[in-house]
Every structure is written in structure tokens, then in C-alpha cells.
Amino acid sequence: MSNPIEDRLSALGLSLPDAPAPAANYVPFVRTGDTLYVSGQISMANGALITGKVGADLSVEEGTAAARACALSLLAQVKAACDGDLTRLKRVVKLVGFVNSPAEFTDQPKVINGASDLMVEVLGDAGRHARSAVSAASLPLGVAVEIEGIFEVA
Template structure:
């Protein structure tokens, strides 16, 4: 029987991807006590990078929003794996951190970050509201426009 969050995902028409495999020497998630910390997720889908480039140069704000949403879906795929497939174990989205590969004059960090924040609230309701950090950087691994990580309270 599908859980409450699985039903919500279906209602929203959201299919979580398979969790991307690490591309370097790290764990995709670590559980410590009642928290799961998700490593930085990039724009992989089905083993391929879907978005590359620098925001404000090769990547529009709209594409950056789509890239951020994909990163958020990958974060959730890792959370699902950490919870043995049961997203109903998520009690609270605690914090999201985003790094944006962008030009020095880019200023729309909050707008682009909302793609992840709004998704968490859509899926988890009030429990999806979280703290966050979104910062611009001059490069990211694999030349992706966004890298997103997160911390979740679980049961």
C-alpha cells in the first residue's frame, strides 16, 4: 500500500528518479540519530547530466529553476533510499543548501532557490518548510549550474 507521501507525489504527477550514484569518494547520504544528511546532488537524470553551464552566461534563469528542481528530486530520491523506500518517515525538511554556478553579476539566487523550496512545501506541506542557503560560486563539478544538498529529520 502506498504511503501518504507516495500518494501526494502521484497526485502531483511527480515521479522520483533513481538515486544518482556518487561520482567521487563520498556517501550519497549519512544517517546520524534522527537526521539524514544528503550529499550534494547535481543535474543527473538516468545517468546523464541534463543541465550544464553557468547561470547568466549559458543558462537562463528558467533553465536554472528546472535544474534546481531536478537537483531537489535527486535529493528526495536519496532520502527515499535512506528511509528504505518510505518517505513517510520524513518528519521535517530541516535545511537545503544550494550552490549556483553563475556569473558575478547574477542576482536571482532566491528565485532559483524557490524551485527547490516550493517543491518541498508542495510535497510535505508545513513539514517541507525549511531553512536554506543559496550562494553563487564561480564553478561547480562537471560544469553543472546547481548543486543542492539537504538535511531531513526522520523517524
């Protein structure tokens, strides 16, 4: 049976990573009713961490790519929470993005657009969401971006 979300990812030349395992004493997601809370996903690509401070070590464009990678990990966690069936994803409710950046950096929203834009590219209107984009003096393992999400699922 065709899965429109998986088909759209494929059409965009994207694939979901394996849902990352938690790195400490927490769970990757919690579902209560139709709401799924996904723990922060750190920036990784091809199994390697994307590290550095955006605006110092990395450009805004590189930060945007890191945020996009976080979005793919978020979708991977949603898929795991839905027993492998992404058709159960009804909408993205909210994303909270943290950008590892120097104090004078002010383009956090542009960086987190990488995740927001991906959600809309893949899910259409169901990918439109509320959002926060904030700076952090540092992030776990020195990663460039971390994003957590809230989703509505069936």
C-alpha cells in the same frame, strides 16, 4: 498501503529518479540519530546533466527547473536512506543550494526556490526549511545547480 508522499508526487506528475551513486570518495547520505545529511545532488533530468551558467547560458527559469531536479534527487536519497519508506521523512530541516553563475548574477534565491517550492508542494508544512542560496564560479561537471540537504527522519 498508501504512501501520502508518493501519492502527492504522482498527483503532481512527478516521479523520483533512482538515487544517484556517489561520483567520488564519499557516501550519498549519513544518518545520525533522527538527522539525515544528504550529499550535494547535481542537476540532472532524464539521465542527462543540466549544465551551464545560470544568467549566461541558462535563464533563471531554466535554473529553477534544474534546482527542482536536484530536489527530486534529494528525495530519492532520503527514500534510499529510509529503506524505501518515504513515510519516515518527518521534515526538511535545511537546504544549501549552489548556483553556477557569473559574478554579476544575483538571483540565486530565485533559482533555489525551484527546490524549496517543490519540497513544500510535496510535503506541505514539513517541507518548509532553513536555506542558503549562493553563487559558485563553477560546479562539478559544469552542472547548473547543486543542492545538499538536512532532513529529520524517523
